[in-house]
Amino acid sequence: MNQLDQLKAYTTVVADTGNFKQLAQYAPRDATTNPSLILKAVQQPDYAPLLKETVAAHRQLPLPEVVDQVLVRFGLEILKVVPGRVSTEVDARLxxxxxxxIARAHHLMGLYEAAGIGRDRVLIKIASTWEGIQAARVLEREGIHCNLTLLFSFCQAVACGEANVKLISPFVGRIYDWYKKxxxxxxxxxxxxxxxxPGVKSVTQIFNHYKKFDIATExxxxxFRNTGQILALAGCDLLTISPDLLAQLQGSEAPLSPAxxxxxARLLDLHPVIYNEASFRFALNEDAxxxxxxxxGIRLFAADAAKLDKLIQEASHG
Incomplete structure (x- = not known):
């Protein structure tokens, strides 16, 4: 049995891509997108017609609304391939x-619902700033589930758990990159x-804390930068993996066991932790x-969102 199939026995596998034509071969349950992945996809010949068609149908709308139409269109195509959920990101500039x-999340969810997709199949992706976490707290109370991204520290994870966020995406590779540099x-x-x-250690600490204190957040x-990082987190609730690394896992027959x-985790001697806004900001500031x-991460996503805006503007005048 290949490593991808072995991993699926312990962990829900999610595909990290906007490239929905590539998805089926890995049979992930869910898929995640972000502005950079969508930007990459719409520049490929395979997806250019989809961008053109979506923009043409909505060119009378204000630009942010056309952008949301494009993001949701990709999400709808992804949901034809995956049986589970798609994550669609709120503009990082917010x-x-x-x-x-909150307003942008309402708009995105409204577009999915208008297309006949239930709230259980969509996660609204929001950066794990204090403001983002508070937005997610409100949205979760309304039954709109969130995926808190750009999460690099324990304090971000604790605040997300306390806000009853549905799911968090702690980053592994970018933590590894920083320490290596x-x-x-x-x-x-x-x-x-x-x-x-260091990235694996960070996710392990968060996972153990959540399980020890029965925090429901996934x-x-x-x-991820390599399959070693993925294997070291086998047993995590979910892992979102790029197509390149999914292919590597599929190509290996080496045995895999949960880490x-x-x-x-429930047996560990851990202490409960809670943050208010001031202690959250200080803890984050202490972690360079x-x-x-x-x-x-916010700068990069915002820059790619601006590039996507430009592409969409050009397409609407084309």
Whole structure:
């Protein structure tokens, strides 16, 4: 049995792509998208007609609404292929605006519902800023489920759990990137692999905390650089994986066993933690990696959202 099939015995496998034509061969349950993935997809010849067609049908609308139409159109195509949920992201430029994030989430969900898709099949993706987490708290109370992304630190995860967020996406690869860059020539790849990988350690700590304290929020490890990171998190609730790494797992027959276990986590001697806004902001500020990576992640997603805006504007005048 290949490693992808073995992994599916312990963990829900999610595809991290906007490329819905590639999905079926890996049979993931869910799929996640973000502005960068959608931008990449719409620039491919396979998907250009879909962009053109969607923009042509809605060109009379304000630009942000046309963008949402494009994002949801990709989501609808993905939902034809996956049996579970799709994650669709709120514009990263709203990451520090709770009210605007809630309004955009309502708009996205309204478009899905108008297309006949129930709330159980959509996760609204929001950056794990304090403002984003508070928006998710409100949305969850309304039955709109959220996926809190760009999550790099324990305090972000704790605040999400306390807000009853449906799912979080703690990043692995970007944490690994930061520590590797900081270490420079002193980085020892072999010593920092597997369970010692700083990104793997971060997700493991979050998973153990949630299971120990019966926090219902689902943990979905994200942003992987290699299959070693994925194997070291086998047993996590979900893992969202790029098509390249899904192909590598599918191509390997090496045995795989779970690394994370909820029953083991419940036996750990851990202490409950809670954050208010001030202590959350201080804890995040104390973590240089998380502070830098959160800011950088928002900047990159915002830049790609702006590029997507430009493409859509050009298509609507074409």
């Amino acid at each position: 990451s520090f605006d709770t009210a605007a994030t 900081q270490a420079g020539a002193a980085w020892d790849e072999a010593a920092m692999a597997g369970a010692n990988d 943990v979905m490890g994200a942003s 994370l276990d909820a029953a083991d 990696m998380a502070t830098e990576k959160l800011a950088e």
